[in-house]
Amino acid sequence: MMEPAPVFADGVDHERLTAQLRFILETDKLKRVLRRNLLVDGSRRENDAEHSWQLTLMARLFAEYAPDGTDIDRVTEMLVLHDIVEIDAGDTFLYDPQHAASQSQREHAAAERLYAILPDDQAKHAHELWSEFESRTTPEARFAKAIDRLAPMLANWHTDGGTWVQFGVTKKQVRDKVAIIAEGSAALGSYAAALIDDAERRGYLTGE
Amino acid sequence: MMEPAPVFADGVDHERLTAQLRFILETDKLKRVLRRNLLVDGSRRENDAEHSWQLTLMARLFAEYAPDGTDIDRVTEMLVLHDIVEIDAGDTFLYDPQHAASQSQREHAAAERLYAILPDDQAKHAHELWSEFESRTTPEARFAKAIDRLAPMLANWHTDGGTWVQFGVTKKQVRDKVAIIAEGSAALGSYAAALIDDAERRGYLTGE
Numbered sequence: 001m002m003e004p005a006p007v008f009a010d011g012v013d014h015e016r017l018t019a020q021l022r023f024i025l026e027t028d029k030l031k032r033v034l035r036r037n038l039l040v041d042g043s044r045r046e047n048d049a050e051h052s053w054q055l056t057l058m059a060r061l062f063a064e065y066a067p068d069g070t071d072i073d074r075v076t077e078m079l080v081l082h083d084i085v086e087i088d089a090g091d092t093f094l095y096d097p098q099h100a101a102s103q104s105q106r107e108h109a110a111a112e113r114l115y116a117i118l119p120d121d122q123a124k125h126a127h128e129l130w131s132e133f134e135s136r137t138t139p140e141a142r143f144a145k146a147i148d149r150l151a152p153m154l155a156n157w158h159t160d161g162g163t164w165v166q167f168g169v170t171k172k173q174v175r176d177k178v179a180i181i182a183e184g185s186a187a188l189g190s191y192a193a194a195l196i197d198d199a200e201r202r203g204y205l206t207g208e
Numbered sequence: 209m210m211e212p213a214p215v216f217a218d219g220v221d222h223e224r225l226t227a228q229l230r231f232i233l234e235t236d237k238l239k240r241v242l243r244r245n246l247l248v249d250g251s252r253r254e255n256d257a258e259h260s261w262q263l264t265l266m267a268r269l270f271a272e273y274a275p276d277g278t279d280i281d282r283v284t285e286m287l288v289l290h291d292i293v294e295i296d297a298g299d300t301f302l303y304d305p306q307h308a309a310s311q312s313q314r315e316h317a318a319a320e321r322l323y324a325i326l327p328d329d330q331a332k333h334a335h336e337l338w339s340e341f342e343s344r345t346t347p348e349a350r351f352a353k354a355i356d357r358l359a360p361m362l363a364n365w366h367t368d369g370g371t372w373v374q375f376g377v378t379k380k381q382v383r384d385k386v387a388i389i390a391e392g393s394a395a396l397g398s399y400a401a402a403l404i405d406d407a408e409r410r411g412y413l414t415g416e
């Protein structure tokens with residue numbers, strides 16, 4: 001693990017700041033975790049850090065489509081942290097059932113290691129936010145997950161089917177993802193359904 | 209400009225959602241705006257989108273170093289949007305006075321075009337947040353700017369001087385940036401000062 005500069009700042013708890021800096025240096029690796037989908041211009045694969053940025057932007061712009069009372073600040077806090085486990089666990093392709101089977105175990109181990117780099121109070125908070133996101137037990141988590149599922153659909157539609165075509169994804173597989181979006185946001189679920197209907201018409205999706 | 213899919217979602221204001229999607233597609237380009245500094249592992253140059261993600265992470269983790277009462281949610285909202293003008297204006301290297309002279313004009317034109325893609329209320333809000341960030345008139349803007357200035361210092365320190373060495377940056381130039389960090393956060397200003405002292409000792413900075 002990369003160590004922060006060996007310097008002391010006046011009036012700052014050195015041990016605490018060092019733990020925070022260690023986490024920032026370690027999670028810089030998120031910029032090198034590649035996802036399957038392309039940028040919307042098709043120029044290259046997207047990485048997890050820039051993906052996370054875009055989700056926080058979408059969460060703010062689409063706040064009006066969240067259920068009343070959803071705390072959008074908490075949603076964005078979740079989205080900033082949600083993919084950090086992939087530094088250890090790697091990106092798991094949404095439509096790869098074999099890999100997905102071991103995903104949960106790998107991601108839990110990653111969360112244990114990575115969030116523990118932070119000072120205890122922040123480690124606990126970050127780990128709780130991630131668990132909430134994964135379990136979709138709150139409106140915030142369900143809305144965050146909806147945004148996370150919608151973004152690669154946009155990328156796929158704008159790159160002639162993208163990973164849907166590349167990996168022969170079926171209509172049924174994509175409709176399961178649409179259901180998850182609808183759970184977090186009726187409006188975005190409705191949009192995702194319309195987008196998928198259009199993708200079917202264009203032949204981007206196979207089988208049932 | 210890339211157009212959203214020509215689909216209609218039930219129960220959603222089509223014109224409004226289309227404007228929001230247009231903005232998301234257009235700002236996807238932020239992932240392709242390259243900054244001068246490298247990732248902390250030195251592997252490649254950083255892009256503006258992943259940089260923006262890291263700043264929102266840092267703002268949350270370092271919230272305790274902001275002046276009492278600073279609204280960190282607003283800080284992160286600012287940081288998500290702050291670099292979008294660089295899609296048109298390009299990244300202006302912090303230590304390039306010639307380019308910096310025309311920067312303000314280019315960025316204002318960029319803000320005019322880009323934020324106006326959004327529905328009017330959101331365009332106004334985004335533009336105001338960006339203006340606040342640039343003018344550093346609030347504790348939130350000063351803290352956001354402090355984080356934005358600190359991040360490339362970390363990258364430079366961890367890549368054997370990075371752009372300081374590459375462009376022969378002077379001690380005085382860097383100390384001006386430290387002053388901006390201290391305006392936003394006494395603790396982070398103190399850390400940046402210690403980091404720069406160490407960078408001087410290592411010979412990463414030249415002249416006065």
Ligand SMILES: [Ca+2]
Pocket residue numbers: 259290291356
């Ligand atoms: Ca910046």
